[in-house]
Amino acid sequence: GAVVSQHPSRVICKSGTSVKIECRSLDFQATTMFWYRQFPKQSLMLMATSNEGSKATYEQGVEKDKFLINHASLTLSTLTVTSAHPEDSSFYICSARHRDNSPLHFGNGTRLTVT
């Protein structure tokens, strides 16, 4: 079945540095990918919609200059957390569909810890 791979699974970085998270669709092409963030004991919060070949669409309240999204190919979207701070520590999850109106397939998430 369709698989979405996310890398890295865990990352620890120092405050002020930037971290890049990759999301790949392994056996299908995805013109649209979605990025979510999840804090402990909370539900997933949609951050942005990543569009291949064009700008990402950010949800209200998400800073586009802080969370840079690049969807340069049909199988890869990246999320870069710039100038990370401890409050950015969270579980980041990407997802994609392999065809219109089909269910979403999710990556296994990236646990970001900012020290």
Place this chain on the structure above:
Amino acid sequence: DAKTTQPNSMESNEEEPVHLPCNHSTISGTDYIHWYRQLPSQGPEYVIHGLTSNVNNRMASLAIAEDRKSSTLILHRATLRDAAVYYCILPGYGGATNKLIFGTGTLLAVQP
């Protein structure tokens, strides 16, 4: 997206059936009903989806009320591995750009 309402938590015993309810009284005619689950420290996993008729797959069954204002996810024999948060979502209709907005879901505990 149409809103869904689920109980915060439920408990089940291992090898017994589990019925997880979801209310979606504002559902529109083109809304599919999707169920996902999230195991601890993992990304969500697709479980099942349907439009009007009841649906079965290897993981679960989905029973949809005749008026479509509610649905029930049925796990026929719960195992310890089924302990997860279950989300009922109505993503609407819009092709590949359809986004999923997650509610709080139901935390299912399975007792041995």
